[in-house]
Amino acid sequence: MSKILRYYYDLMSQPSRALYIFLEKTKIPYERCLVNLGKGEHLTDEFKAVNRFQKVPCIVDKSGDLKLAESVAILRYLAREYPAVADHWYPKDSRLRARVDEYMSWQQHNTRATCAIYFQYVWLRPRMMGTKVNPEREEQLRGQMETCLDFIEQDYLGKGEKFLVGDQISVADLLAACEIEQPKMAGFDPCAGRPNLTAWMARVREETNPYYDQAHKLVYKIAPASVPKPKL
DSSP states (O other), X not given: OOOOEEEEEOTTSHHHHHHHHHHHHHTXXXXXXXXXXXXXXXXXXXXXXXXXXXXXXXXXXXXXXXXXXXXXXXXXXXXXXXXXXXXXXXXXXHHHHHHHHHHHHHGGGTHHHHHHHHHIIIIIHHHHHOOOOOHHHHHHHHHHHHHHHHHIIIIISSSSOSBTTBTSOOHHHHHHHHHHHGGGGGTOOTTTTOHHHHHHHHHHHHHHTTHHHHHTHHHHHHSXXXXXXXXX
16 A cells, blocks of 8 residues: 555654554554654644644645644544554444543543643753743642552552553553653653553553654653663
């Protein structure tokens, strides 16, 4: 099959990494289109013609000339449009799919919000904008992130299931794991004191390698020595 899908991404972006892993694991043919966020390439008029929201990831499906943004919408679209995608990624079973959808809706104001905001405040903004980290604000943001991670540890992963939704990996796991990797670059170890989360992260990595490590190569490089990293 020819490459009819263009994928716009930057692996510094958590959902970009999740979608990269998904595309590689499912063998959907696609063309890689790197958008360098650090250089502001997402803010150009050229990219705005591709994605009016001027964010990554996004796709252009040349078969139907469809321009689509937002990682959750893209994952759902690809699961529908490509029959070869294994059912476990986004199950056709209504109840299982509902649970995947539930996590993807929940994570926007929880996993994604708390991990991303902490990372941006502690690591990204000081380097990009020269801002100072207020210890009290850092502690507040870390506490919100810890509360979210504890909920995942106890509620999502404390019931004996191997993955967030049952015993097979789904797109929910990809989105969650990539978000939880992000604060490692700011020196925070999300797995510390969370055995269920630790085991689950290892399973997600094992199920999706070598693409998981490829996607997180920069994360591993930036993360300080105090944060445990997998052996590559």
